[in-house]
Amino acid sequence: MRPYRICLLPGDGIGPEVVEAAVEVLQALPLSLEFLQAEIGFGAYQRLGTPLPESTLEAIRQTDATLFGAVTTPPNLPGYFSPVVQMRQRLDLYANLRPIRSLPHPSSRPGIDFLIVRENTEGLYSGIERLEENGQRAITERVITRRGSERILRKGFELARQSGRKTLHVVHKANVLRQTCGLFRQVALEIATQYPEIELREMLVDTCAMELIRAPQQFEGIVTTNLFGDILSDEACMLVGGLGVAASANIGDGIGVFEPVHGSAPTLAGSGKANPTATLLATVMMLEYLGENECAQHLRRAIETCLASGQVTPDLGGDLTTSQMTRAVKRLL
Ligand code: NAI
Ligand code: MG
Numbered sequence: 001m002r003p004y005r006i007c008l009l010p011g012d013g014i015g016p017e018v019v020e021a022a023v024e025v026l027q028a029l030p031l032s033l034e035f036l037q038a039e040i041g042f043g044a045y046q047r048l049g050t051p052l053p054e055s056t057l058e059a060i061r062q063t064d065a066t067l068f069g070a071v072t073t074p075p076n077l078p079g080y081f082s083p084v085v086q087m088r089q090r091l092d093l094y095a096n097l098r099p100i101r102s103l104p105h106p107s108s109r110p111g112i113d114f115l116i117v118r119e120n121t122e123g124l125y126s127g128i129e130r131l132e133e134n135g136q137r138a139i140t141e142r143v144i145t146r147r148g149s150e151r152i153l154r155k156g157f158e159l160a161r162q163s164g165r166k167t168l169h170v171v172h173k174a175n176v177l178r179q180t181c182g183l184f185r186q187v188a189l190e191i192a193t194q195y196p197e198i199e200l201r202e203m204l205v206d207t208c209a210m211e212l213i214r215a216p217q218q219f220e221g222i223v224t225t226n227l228f229g230d231i232l233s234d235e236a237c238m239l240v241g242g243l244g245v246a247a248s249a250n251i252g253d254g255i256g257v258f259e260p261v262h263g264s265a266p267t268l269a270g271s272g273k274a275n276p277t278a279t280l281l282a283t284v285m286m287l288e289y290l291g292e293n294e295c296a297q298h299l300r301r302a303i304e305t306c307l308a309s310g311q312v313t314p315d316l317g318g319d320l321t322t323s324q325m326t327r328a329v330k331r332l333l
Helices: 015-026 042-048 054-062 083-090 146-162 180-192 205-214 226-237 277-289 293-308 322-332
Strands: 004-011 033-037 065-070 095-101 113-119 129-132 137-140 167-172 199-204 221-224 247-251 256-260
Touching: 004 015, 004 054, 015 065, 015 277, 015 322, 054 083, 065 277, 095 146, 095 226, 113 146, 113 226, 146 167, 146 180, 146 221, 167 180, 167 205, 167 226, 180 199, 199 205, 205 221, 205 226, 221 226, 247 277, 256 277, 277 293, 277 322, 293 322
Parallel strands: 004 033, 004 065, 065 256, 113 221, 167 199, 167 221
Antiparallel strands: 095 113, 095 247, 129 137, 247 256
8 A cells, every 4th residue: 555645744833843743653653654844834934935835735735634733923924824724724624623532631621522613714714804994993804604604514513423422512602793603503503404313502602611611521512613613622622631732633625634723832942841742632633534543543542541641741740851752652652
């Protein structure tokens, strides 16, 4: 069989450190892999004049899967754009999947296992913004389409069906955002009729933010729009160990980009304090996507055993460096 071709996007800050950890662990698995490295982020902008070169998009399209670290996005640079949002839109990676699952570590609450399915290409991140009245009035347009809602809601119901879940929370704010959330909600009610075995539960986004803290065990799946999903998933990952352990997948038609939820953590860069777990769990998701379920389970068990043994980085109360924790996971493989 031909080797899997994996595109690596290390990016900025701790991105290269955590991607290197993933490569080290992947190379310890019984898989035939070929790596192709491409540029993204602020460093790429300084070297090449763009944070997202066309050659990077091409590399993602041509490989079997992509592993992405993180980028630094300076907020005040005129004309600069976030290459992450841009990449998701250009490659139409419409589904952002963020599993929230208890881990065997004191920083994680027990009994939690749900998936956040976040729309990844439109909503408040549609990129349509302008200033009016001499800069005294700022406007961002929130775009919700029937097509965009249909495909993300279908994805949510399909994944719930595949994993035998009984309920799916559709999270919106249709009582106030009557048009945009109204359309999303309407499409949800329509799609739900095709999945009679799954109970659709509607929840307003502010209630959901509260319920995630109060009683997170009630959730099996959440499907929601872009900004709501962004915020709720960062909140939810704090239930199970924080940003250092939160993984995600960006899925389009025939394209998968896997990444930690965290950013480039500039203050940690070069210190050896970055927790590699988020990227290693993103690697597990990538292996599942490639159909390598045995390797995926094997890696997940090694990560969980490592966490349970207390061989962890400072964010989880340990004193291991990124590479020491990576080696510990490797030994457990
Ligand atoms: P961040 O996720 O980089 O850091 C937030 C906090 O979590 C910091 O205290 C950091 O030290 C900690 N943290 C993050 N990852 C960690 C890890 N692996 N191990 C241990 N601790 C970790 O978010 P922040 O500080 O808001 O943003 C920093 C930069 O990252 C900004 O330029 C932002 O635009 C960018 N960013 C990029 C993302 C991406 O590439 N997908 C996502 C979020 C932010
Ligand atoms: Mg975020």
